[in-house]
Amino acid sequence: MTFANQGWTRALLGALGFLSATNVLGQDTCNGRSEYCTRSYSNITFVGSHDSAFVGDLPTQNQNLNVTAQLDLGIRYLQAQTHKSIGDDSVLELCHTSCLLEDAGPLSDFLGTVKSWLDGNPDEVVTLLLTNGDSVDISVFGDTFSGVDGLVNYIYVPSSQPLAIGDWPTLGDLISAGTRLIVFLDYGANTDTVNYINDEFSYYFETPYDVTDSSFSNCSIDRPPGASAEGRMYIVNHFLDVDILGVDVPDRDAAGTTNAATGDGSIGAQADECEALYKVNPNVLLLDFVDQGDPLGAQTSLNGLS
Ligand SMILES: *[C@@H]1O[C@H](CO)[C@@H](O)[C@H](O)[C@H]1NC(C)=O
Ligand SMILES: *[C@@H]1O[C@H](CO)[C@@H](O)[C@H](O)[C@H]1NC(C)=O
Numbered sequence: 001m002t003f004a005n006q007g008w009t010r011a012l013l014g015a016l017g018f019l020s021a022t023n024v025l026g027q028d029t030c031n032g033r034s035e036y037c038t039r040s041y042s043n044i045t046f047v048g049s050h051d052s053a054f055v056g057d058l059p060t061q062n063q064n065l066n067v068t069a070q071l072d073l074g075i076r077y078l079q080a081q082t083h084k085s086i087g088d089d090s091v092l093e094l095c096h097t098s099c100l101l102e103d104a105g106p107l108s109d110f111l112g113t114v115k116s117w118l119d120g121n122p123d124e125v126v127t128l129l130l131t132n133g134d135s136v137d138i139s140v141f142g143d144t145f146s147g148v149d150g151l152v153n154y155i156y157v158p159s160s161q162p163l164a165i166g167d168w169p170t171l172g173d174l175i176s177a178g179t180r181l182i183v184f185l186d187y188g189a190n191t192d193t194v195n196y197i198n199d200e201f202s203y204y205f206e207t208p209y210d211v212t213d214s215s216f217s218n219c220s221i222d223r224p225p226g227a228s229a230e231g232r233m234y235i236v237n238h239f240l241d242v243d244i245l246g247v248d249v250p251d252r253d254a255a256g257t258t259n260a261a262t263g264d265g266s267i268g269a270q271a272d273e274c275e276a277l278y279k280v281n282p283n284v285l286l287l288d289f290v291d292q293g294d295p296l297g298a299q300t301s302l303n304g305l306s
């Protein structure tokens, strides 16, 4: 059986529910490692790309690599800001605070890029965390997703909302079922209307963002305000800003140190601080400039692998 056929067979059998418990067809690797095949999604640490769509060397841009190159590098968690397009409220654009400041194109193009990448990489699970800066109605997100041919079929739909932290499938289960894309939205999700876009803050809490202290020593719960850590996964905002004339911009020069695996202010150092507080490692560490430092080395070691 060819590789492509195996993927197709897995998707079919997965859809019929045959492969939920075991890997009958022998999933060799999941996100590059056999160990992740049997690990629950909620027990894996992912390094993620913050503002993944803002690519370039301007102060409003957070990444050097485009989204396909980030995925090719090994990043499996993409965060992106959405806003209403100027002049057309029914179109979602990837803009930085405002579409006048930075417009990285329509959300539909970004989703198409992710969909194509999933087509070509059958053993990979990817997560999208979108923000809804203009409080656009969830139906517009639904229309945008369903407008990308074949995309929605890839999206994992939890069996209940919110799914309990211990009930998340393993990466092997997700791959077997062919549901290899997980989607969260920060504000405005409504799973009664669009069942595959999960409410971020029912599942996660986040540490403070727009951090300008390079020691990254603050793991407090910033959002949702007053939330309990109990029962939630968590996202650590590990990207450093520098204040230029009162405006916070990504600290590009510090990225090598910020994104190091170990050392003062590194990914590993902040993960250790947060782990001491919450007794588990972060589920996600969002980073600017994912091509700098050693994000994937940090991810491997936070997952207890070498
Ligand atoms: C993304 O980056 C890669 C590597 O630099 C490049 O080969 C590719 O053409 C880029 N894709 C787009 C759509 O710009
Ligand atoms: C950590 O960040 C929060 C903002 O979310 C702030 O209220 C708190 O004072 C900070 N703690 C320290 C020790 O800086």
Ligand SMILES: *[C@@H]1O[C@H](CO)[C@@H](O)[C@H](O)[C@H]1NC(C)=O
Pocket: 042, 043, 044, 045, 279, 280, 281, 282, 283
């Ligand atoms: C996964 O579980 C192990 C063992 O309990 C724990 O040490 C680790 O922190 C957990 N990681 C996450 C992201 O939950």
